[in-house]
Amino acid sequence: MSESVQDFRADYRDRFIGPRYSGWAHFAFTVASTTALLLLCAQRLHAVQPLEWLTVPLTFLYANFAEYFGHRGPMHHPRRGLGRVYERHTRQHHRFFTEAEMAFESSRDFKAVLFPPVLVLFFLLAFGTPMALLLGWIATPNVGWLFAFTGTAYFLNYELLHFAYHVPAGSWIARLPGMAALRRHHTLHHDQRLMAHYHFNITYPIADRIVGTLHRPDAGPRSAP
Numbered sequence: 001m002s003e004s005v006q007d008f009r010a011d012y013r014d015r016f017i018g019p020r021y022s023g024w025a026h027f028a029f030t031v032a033s034t035t036a037l038l039l040l041c042a043q044r045l046h047a048v049q050p051l052e053w054l055t056v057p058l059t060f061l062y063a064n065f066a067e068y069f070g071h072r073g074p075m076h077h078p079r080r081g082l083g084r085v086y087e088r089h090t091r092q093h094h095r096f097f098t099e100a101e102m103a104f105e106s107s108r109d110f111k112a113v114l115f116p117p118v119l120v121l122f123f124l125l126a127f128g129t130p131m132a133l134l135l136g137w138i139a140t141p142n143v144g145w146l147f148a149f150t151g152t153a154y155f156l157n158y159e160l161l162h163f164a165y166h167v168p169a170g171s172w173i174a175r176l177p178g179m180a181a182l183r184r185h186h187t188l189h190h191d192q193r194l195m196a197h198y199h200f201n202i203t204y205p206i207a208d209r210i211v212g213t214l215h216r217p218d219a220g221p222r223s224a225p
Contacts, residue, residue, distance in 0.1 A: 001101050008095045009105070016092075016111065023107030026114050027163070033117075034156040037124055041149035045142055052142045055135075059150035061206070067158065068207035072200040090195075099191040102183075103168040113166050114159060123155055154203070162186075162202050188215055 074082040075089040096112045104110065115123070128151045136144025165186040167173045174183060182204075189199035198215040201208045208214050 002098075005095070005098055005101050009109075012092060012096055012112065013108065017108050021108060021111060023110030023114075026110055026117070029117050030114055030120055030159050031156065033120055033124065034152050034159075037152045038149060038156075041145045041152065044145045045149075048142050048146070049140075052140060052146060055143050055146035056150050059147050060154060063151055063154040064201065064204065064206045067154075067202060068200045068211065071202065072213070076196045076200075094190060094192070094195055097166060097190055099187050102166055102187055102190060104166050109166075110163070113162055120155075124152060128152065158203050 071089075073079065074085045076086070078086045093112055096109075104113075128148055132144045132148040132151075134144075135147050161182060164173045164176070164179060165183050173179065185199055185205055186202065189195055194215060198213050199205065199208055200213060205214060
């Protein structure tokens with residue numbers, strides 16, 4: 001590990017990871033809170049009609065592009081009122097993990113990847129609920145609940161995949177089918193020369209492919225649109 005990354009990690013742990021922090025408790029909260037909301041949404045569905053099921057793929061695509069533009073925008077470029085997002089992602093996460101040093105050293109390092117619990121609640125409630133209510137009013141209650149279910153499932157998927165990209169290479173998680181390609185995609189994004197221009201999808205590079213921000217080996221670091 002390079003001295004600069006080693007020094008940054010030590011400083012980050014001293015400043016931001018308290019003595020009572022538990023990475024596994026943080027992970028469990030993320031999974032439990034999202035799973036509880038998924039169960040609630042599923043229980044509220046009733047006699048879903050074929051047309052209503054279209055909410056699932058449409059919400060998935062919406063979430064994929066929201067992930068892309070949220071990452072490409074405020075996470076990598078300072079925006080008024082969203083400076084903390086930029087600070088946490090570009091100035092902290094991308095210095096804690098570089099393309100050469102992507103792995104957790106212990107469960108306490110989970111804090112540098114998982115969203116803080118308050119942001120988990122924000123995404124699940126304050127961000128998703130108004131849209132779900134609006135869709136439930138404009139269309140049908142099932143559409144609203146399917147939007148909430150799919151959006152929540154996508155968020156959990158985001159957190160689990162991002163977590164998986166930072167486990168050690170020898171972990172069984174890294175050997176899951178398809179994981180190697182997704183890990184390579186994200187590792188390239190952690191290249192300091194490329195991170196502001198390529199590979200903004202954390203989950204599946206759908207928006208990256210459509211917008212044109214998949215990196216080609218023969219492309220320069222600033223040729224993305």
